[in-house]
Amino acid sequence: MTSLAFQAPAGPTASATVEIAGSGLAELTCAWLLVARGHQVRLRPPEPAAGPRPLLLNQPTLDLLHSLWGRWPLADCHRLTHRQVCWGPGDGAIGRRLPQPATVVDGARLTERLLDRLVTRHPDILSETDGPPRWTVTAAGPSAHWTAGRRHLLAGEAPLTPGTDETTARLVCTELAWLHLTPLGSGRALLQAMIPGPATRPTELLATLLAGSALAPALRHAPRSAVALPAGPRLHRTPAVPGRILVGAGAIRYDPLSGTGTAQALRTAILAAASIHAMADGAPQEPLCTHYTTRLRRAFHAHLATCAQLYPQAFASPSWQHEIDACRWRDPLLQGDDGDR
Known part of the structure; x- marks a missing residue:
């Protein structure tokens, strides 16, 4: 538009x-x-x-x-200053850290x-x-409505591992989902994961996806609770x-x-x-x-x-x-x- x-x-x-x-x-x-x-x-x-x-x-x-x-x-x-993106197999496990100012x-x-x-x-x-x-x-x-797809977004908050950069948002992919980590300040972060359909146990699935991703070291533990929203x-x-x-x-x-x-x-x-x-x-x-x-x-x-x-x-x-x-x-x-x- x-x-x-x-x-x-x-x-x-x-x-x-x-x-x-x-x-x-x-x-x-x-x-x-x-x-x-x-x-x-x-x-x-x-x-x-x-x-x-x-x-x-x-x-x-x-x-x-x-x-x-x-x-x-x-x-x-x-305030965030950068975004680190690992989209697809060609980006490797770390991806690219790009200047991208944003505000949470x-x-x-x-x-x-x-x-x-x-x-x-x-x-x-x-x-x-x-x-x-x-x-x-x-x-x-x-x-x-017209809706293009059945995908759902899982979301929950969790504490960051001490020493994790709190000015950089991170996006990574696994075989099943993309995951986005947004620092919220004060040592906490929002973890989101997009999956290609609904989830009956969003908290368990989000923990599994996190464990299989490059974001796992950034969090002290997976979110204790999560929601699944049509997305x-x-x-x-x-x-x-x-x-x-x-x-x-x-x-x-x-x-x-x-x-x-x-x-x-x-x-x-x-x-x-x-x-x-x-x-x-x-x-x-x-x-x-x-x-x-x-x-x-x-x-x-x-x-x-x-x-x-x-x-x-x-x-x-x-x-x-x-x-x-x-x-x-x-x-x-x-x-x-x-x-x-």
Whole structure:
């Protein structure tokens, strides 16, 4: 997807009434952009956070976040300077250590801070709307998705071995999975492993994968508990229809390997806000909803094409063939479409 700079005029000729049904990063960003353009935006009361959620933001994503919300110091974050990558048999057991600045933040704390910033600047955003909203923006929608594969991500935290470099994230492959180690600061790390299907015993499997990888010496022991989450790239079939726009992971989800999922969530918020603003100025709804959907479809298939190139380089086992084939699927509506990607 190309850059989605929010370049609408200074204010709409008519104000749209918008309900933001959720308090995730994409939903809050869309609210922030819309209220700044003079729209009547109302936020449903946020639900309590489910707990800490480590989030790795590369520098371009962090720059995008700051360009939207303004630059402010991130509290309780951990800075990384490098990423060490061992992808496929040609990289050997150590791989390449590359300069790649990034910041690890608690995603739940980040959205709390953005919510505070939004409510402090626009306290009426939590008030009742005057009548039903014209638009609802949310990351939670009907489960009408295309999903490219059955792969799952295993994740758990564990202590680092004393002396382990806490400024370098590490990616390695085994025959069955890729594993990513993200230092969190204070001697702890997040271990993630992508496998080509579901797992009934994620904690045991993650420990087995760690033991067979080059990451084992970096941790004092395997995570004591782990979760398994569906992680195949996913696209909602109709992310925008008159009256409702899906943003964030509810609209489009990338493979975690890309490291650009947060940036893509922010881009959906930018495009959704620009679409609503244009419709408030009198642009017809149907073409703009179609444009929104098409832009996400193009981005999704560009992402699948990248996955289809990368995974065969690392995995030759039959268990991964389904995932590779799934990434080669093409939306028939985009066949022969040479639009921006």
